[in-house]
Amino acid sequence: MARVQLFFLGTPQIEVDGTAVATDRRKAVALLAYLAVTGTSHSRETLAALFWPEADQTRAFAYLRRTLWEINQMLGEGWLEAERSSVALRWPAEMWLDVREFTRLTAIGAGLDDLATAVFLYRDDFLAGFTLRDAPDFDEWQYYEVDHLRHALAQALAQLVTGLAQVGEWETAVAHARRWLALDALHELAHRQLMELYAHMGNKAAALRQYETCARILADELDAIPEAATTALYDRIRRGDFSPAAKESVHVEIPLPPVSPPPAMRHNLPAATTPFIGRAPELAEVTRMLLDPALRLLSLVGPGGSGKTRLALQAAAQLSAAPPLIFADGVYFVPLAALNSPENIIPAIAKALRLSFFKEGELPRQQLFDYLRSRSLLLLLDNYEHLLANGSGAAQVSELLTVAPQVKIMTTSRVRLGLQAEHLYMVQGMRVPDWQTAVSWQTTSQPLTDLITPYSSVQLFVAAAQRAQPAFTLTPATLLPVVRICRLLDGMPLALELAAAWLSLLTLAEIETEIRQNLDFLATEMHDVPERQRSIRAVFNYSWTLLTEAEKEVLPQLTIFQGGFTREAAQHVAGTSLPILMALMHKSLIRREENGRFTMHELLRQYAAERLHDDPELWVRARDRHSHFYMDMLLREGRRMQSTAQRAGFDVVELEIENMRAAWLWAMVQQQYEMVLPTLNPLLYFYLVRATLTELGDLLAMVLEDLETAVPTPPPVPQQPDAAHLLYARLLALQSWVVSSNYTALQPVTFSTKALEIIDSWGIAAQIGLPLTLAAVIYAYRVDGAEGLEMGWRSLAYLRQQGDRWAVALAINMLGACLHSLGERHGVKELLHEGVAISREIGDYLVLAYNLTTLAWVLTDERAFQQALQIDQECQALFEEVGDRAGAANNLWSLASVYDVSGEYALAVQHYQRSHRLYLELGRRPEVANCLGWESQMWQRLGEYEKALVLRQQALALYQEMGDDNGEAWSYFEVGELCRLLDRPEAESFYEQAFAAFTRLQMDHGLTFYYRVRGRARLAAGDVVGARADLEQSMALSHDNSEDYWNRAYTLCELAHVALTEKDYETAASYFHDALQLADRWASLGIILVILAGMAHMWAYQKKYVQAAEMAALVLHHRAVWDETRPLARLPLATAQAHMDEAAFATAVSRGQALDLTQVVRDLLAA
Template sequence: IANNLPCESTPFHGRREELDDLTMALASPDVRLLTLTGLGGMGKTRLALAAARHFIRAYTAIPPRFPAGVWFVSLAEVESDDEETLARAILQSCGGRPLEGEPALGAVIRHLEGEACLLILDNLEHLPAARDFVADLLHKLPNLTLLATSRHALELRQEIVRHLDGLPVPADAHDVGVASMSMLVERLQRLDDGFRLTPAVIPSLIHICRTLDGWPLALELAAGWAASLPLSDIAERVVTSIAVLTTTMPDVSPRHRSIEAVLNGSYLLLTPAQQRILAGLSIFQGGCDLNAVEAILRATLDDLTMLVRRALIRQNDGRYTMHELVYQFARQKLVHSGEQERVAKAYATYYLHLLTSQQKALYSLHPLPAVQRLRSEQENITRAWLWAAEHGEYGALSAALPALIRFYLFTGWDREGEALLRKTRTFIPSSPLAIDILLAQITFCQKSGNYDETQSLLESLPPWETLSPVQQMEAHLSWARVFTAWGKVSAARKHWEHALRLAREINHYEAMAVSLNELESLNRYDGQYMAEIADLREKVRDLWVQRELDIFAGGISIHHRRYRDARDYWQDALEISLELEDGATAAVLYNNLGDVLRELGEFEQSEAAYQKALEFGRKYHFGWVRRNVLEGWARLCVLRGEYEQAVAMLKEAVQLWADSKERYGEVLSYICLGHAYAGLQRWALAKDAYHHAMTILPDMPHLALESLAGLAYICWKEGNEHDARAYVARFLAALEHTEFAGFASPDLSYARVTEVLQALGEKAQAETLLSRSLSADASAQG
């Protein structure tokens, strides 16, 4: 089939789906005009030519789709869009000549009329009048099919538009066969025949592909630096500077010798208002919605639509975003415009007001819409917050701080919240606001499990008497959490009581709920605070506090062996956490559900819950949940007789708890380690583990019950009747003043001591203990 298609100078990578789609469309007689759109250097011309080549092969049994030929017309260097100039360009490419005195357009029509032909008009974006010319051609040549490439659509009724984005980028180190990687590697090997795809270079290649978002021209320009720079340096430079993406190769079109030139070509086609909007859009992080861009940049929907059509920005699910390289280009334009400070101030004002406006909803029974609204703007909120801190907008920060704290707590972004507030403090002089921000930082720090840093920050607070009542309450809460974690019961109780008193005085429901829950826990759930907790539960209209009360109610229930109640409370709290995408709290609740399902004997479901807890912990970088899971899962292994697996888990758990200085968890891990060694009949190691557990927190005697039961059992197994009796006596004496926590697999200890008592001839005591165990079991089942 007659054609003038240029030869391929480099291999064609990827685009298989796009190529198939384009070829199928062109094969249909109903398709008259198809336009490929996208940024310059995105591969529009290469794709158009690849599709066109499908129609120049002649087949004996199949009539050709375009018997009159396939003609490629490059308009990149055409400067005028008048009818005669465009027609002459077509004639030149197709090999036609006008008759004497014949207009060029008439010659084109004469040359192309008759049988079907395909005309490829390449690079139409800078020729606005070409739209009318194309419409005229289609009207006068009914057998003509036009394939156009442009940075924006022609907006004709017959037009079918196919937009091109970058080539697919690798998802991980195993995904090296995607088109962007294969293209980058091929270009690197053209420059250096010794280049090989090795594990050492894969991370840098992935970084380049992802940063450039698979933009073919950008990948080619980046590869051009391989002779001068290590790949790791190229990977870092493309993130920070668009200037690195350039070449001086003479056989590359001047408009494609740098990404900056490509983008500048599109920029010059914009109106002044559109240029201003594009520059201003670089202020946003992670995109923005229409309300924000209208309020901050005074943009119109028409102008934004034009920027989308010209492929300079993207619009998806109501948000406007831009390619990283377009962002760098637009950022340069904003800096040079002199508008940067005005735009930044409007930006900070908008997002801090947005944060403040959501405060009421965040502290209500229905915070999810507010959380979702703020989650989509988290990057913008962070940037606006830091700008306001750096530029002294202290009133706006103070007004927005409660909403910021609750938002980060709901999402479980404890580390992110702590990092943001730590950075904020570098801009805030000594003031009540500085103390509020420090206390908020302390809250996130201790929620991340970093108690040493929490203590250090608490010690940096000014004297108690200089703090407001709310600040004193927050400080007491944080000190109480630290001492609770470290097993310092008396000190913890003192601070919980101070926090509760202040919370009552200022009617702070959240602090009241936390303090009451923790004090009831320290009192071994003796009911002292239960009436007030129940009353608070009826009054509170705050989902965060209600979830905390559900979590606590689950704790009470499992302690008293009401396992099904505990499961229901924690399942409710988990559903709230999953809906809020609060992965950190979800991880904790999956771990709790693992514990309660284990005690219900639902071992498979228990293991699945522990696996979920670990999965969420990894996904949300919530590492300290692992030590909780290991201890609980090891108990499950003990109950299933998988003692070696339990030992392996507990050795890791003991070390993690010791490193964290959370003594309570360390005690439980040593106890369970004793159980596992006892199951393996390694009596000496089991006794060491039990004895060590009893020495860590001597002022919490209820924790000694499991160890005493285990020691009695081991001594009996070893034939040491004297010591077995002594440990049984200590066990029974302790049981008069305390009880087993339901999560501690009490049936195991009851069974061991009952077996020892029977073996020692103490049948009455054995029956009494067995009756107590059965009574507890009946309560649990009920």
């Protein structure tokens, strides 16, 4: 069974078999800490309520199951006892917890050794810096644990101080007394202990200063004076007649050890000129390894500039301040960089130990070994790599370990020593936030200083930046540029410091640009920096000299790879062998990740790429081999993506997409169009599922212009295009669909029109495949519905003839969605059922889910809400099974939409929130903003206008940050609506900003909303003529498709109210009828109820009080009624009540509440 060590005294750290487990799952860490520290079984109900207090029980239990799974992923199976109703942590011998060990060591009767070890274990407060903002009861429990453990630490320090003083270990006692006092500066007993210790040591001045410090703190904090005992001690010390009084009780009698401890630890460690930043997990791991009795040799191995020396020095410094029994004879730093021969290692160690070779006739080496033979100490041998060439450098370390059994050695090196006794700790770049995480910080209110705590690279850059530019601070504006630089430099400490130093002259954007363009930019002239580390080029030049000729041939070719590579890929592309890969890894030039892939630091890749470009023929050959290898892989995995093994296929492509992009672009540059053509569908499918279409659009844009130049004329032979012409037509068609997500852009219209014209004029429609369907759909949406749909049907027929069932199934979904959106309902369900059947047959669950989702839309329009929900829930399971997180997020949005149109607004809120969270994790900011807007709309429906306004303002801010003019324009409008509902004067300003944006962007759809709202406002102000003009303008700008049904229905309803004002009941009834007809096609119950409330008004005007009461009662009683509709329905109800006797009114209301909405609409439309 693996050994698990839990470190919760300080920043949480979890280790399995000595390897730190990285996780960003705060709930998993918190739950593990709670189970470990409490040490007992807990009911699932208790844990769910503790960690997810705001969730209902079903969701809380689901979150608990997920978190328990995450703990199993961290630790491995077998550590949890997860019963049906309870959960506990198993405690075999392989499980170790620092809190439990600390408690054991500080138990009553503990000796000095145990107490010293205990306070050493106490790195910081329990779960330092950790909190769960959404679990207040857990935070309260953590608070009490912190308080309890701090109290235990104070007791242990007090006992340790007393015990050490009794055996005359004054300096060590002072160090512990100061730590004791740091826990509570107002604790006078600790002050008196320090005063006594200084007096015993003969340091009268320090003792008196301690009293003055005590008096000042008490006066500042409590406006008090020291106790009489403290003042009396001060007087005795001042007069010089100090004799120790009886020791004050510290609660526990300290048993003395049988022998005196050794003297305080000695060291020669250089003082740090800058603070040690971050790297807490690495530091804890190195320290833990050094404390392992079985470990004698620890090598910190990593590339130049990775911070090996600084990490080693910090670990050594911590150990030098640890209990003296660890390394009784000290910790010593031995710099080796200046040495030019392994023969100089022995003198360098002797110099660090201040050992003089005085025995004539005896070799210095033997004298050193004799000195070390009985010593217990740690040697830090720094910069060892250049002393390993002939093996004698490693042999000296091996011999030293043999003759000095109590000596431990820590080395820093770019190359491992290759000894059996060697334990490796690979030092890589400092931790860098992934891009999605950094983007998500833009929408959180948590302080940035808290968010960057786990990411040492950002902390180091900020600290270095502030040395160069004291006014620099991390803000939302500077955060992403800083993260980009940290990611570009792969967290390399030296590179981060060199880059940050330029802030006195350049902006962050300019620094990033210079790094990308010029490796020599990262340099310094500072005299206290070693010469070989004054530039990144110097670092890499030195590493290059350590390579063999074979390694020098392979390493540059490995720079062809983007985002890492496998052993097989390296062998195929670079012609390398396993021994060479191993050698490059041992020399810290490449690293092997946990998933088996190899990666190279980006700056080293840039350096080695320069070497490759020095041999243009080798560069071209390597690019060709790379392109063929990954294009073949894309086709192979593309077939798997369309089958029951699709998740595995998508996973492989996701790992290799950067290599595949590079291979694809190289094939285009080399005009290998035959090789490119069959890759279009796999590329499209991958970007649709695991990336974004924007990224695919950027890729296509990179090649379309050059390709257009290559095919300026139609194909030489009509209807028989060569590969270049065929590829151009397909890419143009594909691009029209890829760019269609931007509603305001003209590119979809331009691309689809141009693509269809070229395809038609060249007579090659039958050869375009799926891209033709996509272009036809966009043409139908944006240019001409009938013509686009006709081409869509033709393209589907071509695909059926060609027998590409996967393309047929996907084309059916695209065409079905288009037919539905354009209001063409006939035969759509049958078409989608065909797509569902084909998808099931070929085993493509994603295309199956797409067709089912579209089918759910159709069923929603038919008000078959339960069927639609069941289908969407099936789709959710499919998306999650295949690992399509974007599809899962989109489907949650679809579920929310069904709940919205069916009037279940609270459930819609929950699903929009889940979709929002998932999109946030994926870094999909446009979708995050969209979810915020729709969640706001649901709160508006529920009458929570303040809450809705906050969300809508968040969406507006996000759209502005992204530069999304479309989203910004709509947000202005919706903020104006909410300000109107809250009766705030700024509503008018937001409406006008929306109008200006809609006009500038030529957004007719937005203008229809604006004119409707302005018309309603004018009607309310008594301006009937102006109201009618605005409402008619809204109708004139709208289109007869499903996108405008909702607003057209609403506008017709408002025109009916204009007619009612003029007592033109016939016209009003006609408008209401037309509005109801449109709303019924849209199937949104909320807008139908708005219309029915208006009809109740009409009947009240006409003195048809029974009908008015029944209809108003139906509206007010229905679950889907909007909060803002309620006053509209209450008015005719009150009018009817005033004109009807009590019994008749009650009967009418009761009858209205019992009405079936669907039947009412059907009857009204038939009348």
